Amino acid sequence: MAMKALARIAMRAPIPVFVATGRGWLGPCRKLAASADIAVVANIRQAAILIVAGEPRDEDRDALRRLHDQMPHPRATAWWGTRPFAEADSALEVSATDDPGPLLRRAFAALLARVRESEPDWLPDDPPNPWRGEGDHGQGGKGMMGGTPYGRPMAMTADDLRDGLALDSFSFTVGPFYPSLPPGLALELVLQGDIIQSARIVRPPLDPGKGAADACRSMIVGRMLHLLELDALARRCEAVPVDDRDAVAALRRRIGASGAMRAIPDGLGRIAGADARTRFTRMVAALGDAEASSFAGPGGRLVDLLPGLEWSEAMLVINSFSHRDLVALAPREVEPEEHREGHGT
Amino acid sequence: MTALIAVLLLLAAGIWFGATADAVAEAAVAGHPVRAALTSPFRRAALMLSRQAIATEHPDRLNRLLAPACYLVLAAAGLSVIPFAPGMAVTDIATGLVLWGACEALVVVVVFLNGWSANAPLPLIGGYRYVAIGLPAMLISMFVLIGAALPAQSLGVGAVVESQRVLINAVRQPLGLPLFLLLGLSITLRGPFDYGDSADLAGGTHAEASGAHRLLWRAAKLAMLTAFSAMAATVFLGGYLGTVLPGPAWLVLKTALVMLVLVAITHLVARVPPARMLTWLWTVLLPLSFVDLVWAGLEAMR
Numbered sequence: 001m002a003m004k005a006l007a008r009i010a011m012r013a014p015i016p017v018f019v020a021t022g023r024g025w026l027g028p029c030r031k032l033a034a035s036a037d038i039a040v041v042a043n044i045r046q047a048a049i050l051i052v053a054g055e056p057r058d059e060d061r062d063a064l065r066r067l068h069d070q071m072p073h074p075r076a077t078a079w080w081g082t083r084p085f086a087e088a089d090s091a092l093e094v095s096a097t098d099d100p101g102p103l104l105r106r107a108f109a110a111l112l113a114r115v116r117e118s119e120p121d122w123l124p125d126d127p128p129n130p131w132r133g134e135g136d137h138g139q140g141g142k143g144m145m146g147g148t149p150y151g152r153p154m155a156m157t158a159d160d161l162r163d164g165l166a167l168d169s170f171s172f173t174v175g176p177f178y179p180s181l182p183p184g185l186a187l188e189l190v191l192q193g194d195i196i197q198s199a200r201i202v203r204p205p206l207d208p209g210k211g212a213a214d215a216c217r218s219m220i221v222g223r224m225l226h227l228l229e230l231d232a233l234a235r236r237c238e239a240v241p242v243d244d245r246d247a248v249a250a251l252r253r254r255i256g257a258s259g260a261m262r263a264i265p266d267g268l269g270r271i272a273g274a275d276a277r278t279r280f281t282r283m284v285a286a287l288g289d290a291e292a293s294s295f296a297g298p299g300g301r302l303v304d305l306l307p308g309l310e311w312s313e314a315m316l317v318i319n320s321f322s323h324r325d326l327v328a329l330a331p332r333e334v335e336p337e338e339h340r341e342g343h344g345t
Numbered sequence: 346m347t348a349l350i351a352v353l354l355l356l357a358a359g360i361w362f363g364a365t366a367d368a369v370a371e372a373a374v375a376g377h378p379v380r381a382a383l384t385s386p387f388r389r390a391a392l393m394l395s396r397q398a399i400a401t402e403h404p405d406r407l408n409r410l411l412a413p414a415c416y417l418v419l420a421a422a423g424l425s426v427i428p429f430a431p432g433m434a435v436t437d438i439a440t441g442l443v444l445w446g447a448c449e450a451l452v453v454v455v456v457f458l459n460g461w462s463a464n465a466p467l468p469l470i471g472g473y474r475y476v477a478i479g480l481p482a483m484l485i486s487m488f489v490l491i492g493a494a495l496p497a498q499s500l501g502v503g504a505v506v507e508s509q510r511v512l513i514n515a516v517r518q519p520l521g522l523p524l525f526l527l528l529g530l531s532i533t534l535r536g537p538f539d540y541g542d543s544a545d546l547a548g549g550t551h552a553e554a555s556g557a558h559r560l561l562w563r564a565a566k567l568a569m570l571t572a573f574s575a576m577a578a579t580v581f582l583g584g585y586l587g588t589v590l591p592g593p594a595w596l597v598l599k600t601a602l603v604m605l606v607l608v609a610i611t612h613l614v615a616r617v618p619p620a621r622m623l624t625w626l627w628t629v630l631l632p633l634s635f636v637d638l639v640w641a642g643l644e645a646m647r
Contacts, residue, residue, distance in 0.1 A: 003395075006391045006394055006395055007391075007395055009387060009388055009391035010388060010391040010392040010394075010395045012388050013385070013388035013389055013391070013392040014385075016392070036377045036378060036381070042544060042547060042548070043547045043548050043552060045399060045548075045552070045553060045554065045555040045559070046555065046559070048392075048396070070399070072396045072397035072398070072399045072555040072556055073396070073397040074395075074396070074397075112392075112395055170466065172466055178547070179547060180544065180545050180547065191466075191470075193470075193473060194470045194473065194474055194619070225615075226544045226545075227544060227545050228615040228616055229536050229537065229539050229543060229544060229611075229615065229616035230612070230613075230615055231371070231544065231612075232370070232371040232372075232373075232374035232375040232612045233374055233375070233612070235371075235375040235376075235377075236374060236375045236376045239375070239376065240376075254374075257613070258613055258614060258615045259614060259615045260615040262615075263615040263616060263617045263618075264618075265617075265618060265620075265621055310618060310619060310620050311470060311474075311545060311546070312543070312545040312618045312619060313618045313620070315545045316618065
């Protein structure tokens with residue numbers, strides 16, 4: 001009885017969805033995020049429905065499966081404009097031209113009322129890599145540290161970039177569905193504390209496609225605002241009608257008043273004479289201007305900008321580029337033979 | 346007994362009020378309907394209770410439960426030294442400010458444990474990062490609170506309230522309240538001082554939390570927001586002092602005012618990267634808290 005009452009109240013909450021964006025789907029995803037009835041969450045642990053928008057890349061399929069299995073029960077997936085995986089036999093299907101809102105609302109209510117069955121895991125409950133019993137304690141490394149016992153790299157001491165102190169370094173993969181990174185981008189990072197020691201492109205960002213400049217810009221500014229802990233302003237940005245000059249001007253004023261530009265350190269991620277703050281300022285100024293060009297940098301590599309940066313600085317640098325420029329700055333790298341997948345959200 | 350009931354009621358009401366104020370501010374800034382936001386805390390809480398509380402692989406189960414529980418207890422302990430009226434406090438001790446300071450310091454431990462217990466990289470980074478920022482923020486609070494204790498010549502919270510009968514500390518020591526509010530943002534992991542549970546870490550120390558566990562952590566943070574606001578209202582705005590209305594009503598009103606200010610800052614002010622904040626804390630804010638202490642000392646000697 002109490003659970004039914006709880007479910008009835010919960011059904012009236014905005015539907016928490018996590019969106020796995022496919023190539024060319026930024027525009028429709030932006031429209032979805034603008035709905036007050038849907039809460040696009042930045043963490044799969046908060047989501048009840050995983051929306052797969054557009055055809056996922058072949059190489060992202062395993063990461064998508066892992067993402068799905070991290071979602072708490074009761075849960076469902078909605079495949080928007082693409083065919084579901086074979087294992088997703090009870091998934092919701094939405095055609096590319098339909099608004100998924102009504103279907104999501106019905107499915108959400110059915111999940112909470114326990115009328116619809118929660119989706120089972122798509123992957124077996126096994127370690128993704130075999131156990132490698134090496135080292136004094138069978139963990140695979142030296143002493144009590146290091147190694148990759150189940151394909152998961154453990155911390156191991158290495159010289160710090162800044163002062164040469166030997167500190168624990170830890171490597172893991174982030175992306176291609178990490179909400180603070182552009183869709184598709186996956187990075188293998190070596191960290192000491194929260195300082196990035198080295199970076200490697202595991203998957204390049206998705207090409208946004210033609211005609212998505214406005215959607216890209218507002219999504220990027222939205223992500224930057226999220227990184228600056230301005231979540232509500234980010235949601236306003238993601239939903240602002242870009243052809244409404246007054247609304248866009250009011251948004252720009254609010255962003256300026258929040259100190260968002262000044263919060264980004266001067267000189268951070270400088271390339272071709274422009275730093276992250278400059279690029280962000282330009283991006284905000286170009287909101288609603290479909291003709292505005294992107295930064296169009298003269299070249300360089302994203303991975304060269306990241307070493308030495310603290311985690312949140314690195315996220316700010318990555319998101320300060322337009323999607324199109326990031327595609328140029330983060331090309332696909334040749335994968336080493338022993339490629340590791342870690343915390344692939 | 347009356348004071349204990351008052352503390353529990355204030356905590357419960359504060360959690361509801363903080364969640365509602367957050368939802369309304371969020372909707373107003375995001376451009377969503379504000380009316381729907383008024384009841385959204387109940388819907389969100391019901392939704393969290395309806396979802397599975399996932400545990401990561403090999404979490405530190407004891408600390409996973411202890412972290413939010415201790416956070417709640419620290420909020421209640423901090424609130425226990427605050428008088429609702431003359432002599433009406435759960436823990437009416439002569440060293441109330443010291444007890445509050447201990448609660449503040451232990452928040453650093455609790456947030457770190459929350460990040461540690463998940464056994465996952467992003468929560469752990471959030472935990473370590475919070476320790477780096479939280480410790481200097483505590484130092485600022487200590488200096489500011491000592492400054493507030495000087496006119497009272499006592500570390501008792503009741504004596505600090507009584508010392509404001511002529512002039513409240515917010516006016517007498519103009520740097521004190523703004524500096525103390527920064528600590529409030531820090532120990533409640535909010536907005537420009539949210540370095541533990543931040544968006545760049547997908548939620549930081551609670552990135553892996555879901556269901557009831559997530560709700561408990563959120564409630565604990567709101568409880569600490571209530572306790573902190575009540576302390577700020579007591580030490581800098583005269584607490585229960587006021588005319589016409591009874592003392593407890595004044596305390597509640599002033600607490601709500603401080604909560605609203607903190608909620609507004611949360612949604613309107615950007616956060617700087619941690620390295621920059623750390624520099625500001627040691628080179629600007631900590632020296633400012635010294636200035637506040639010197640100011641308070643000179644004022645007390647007049």
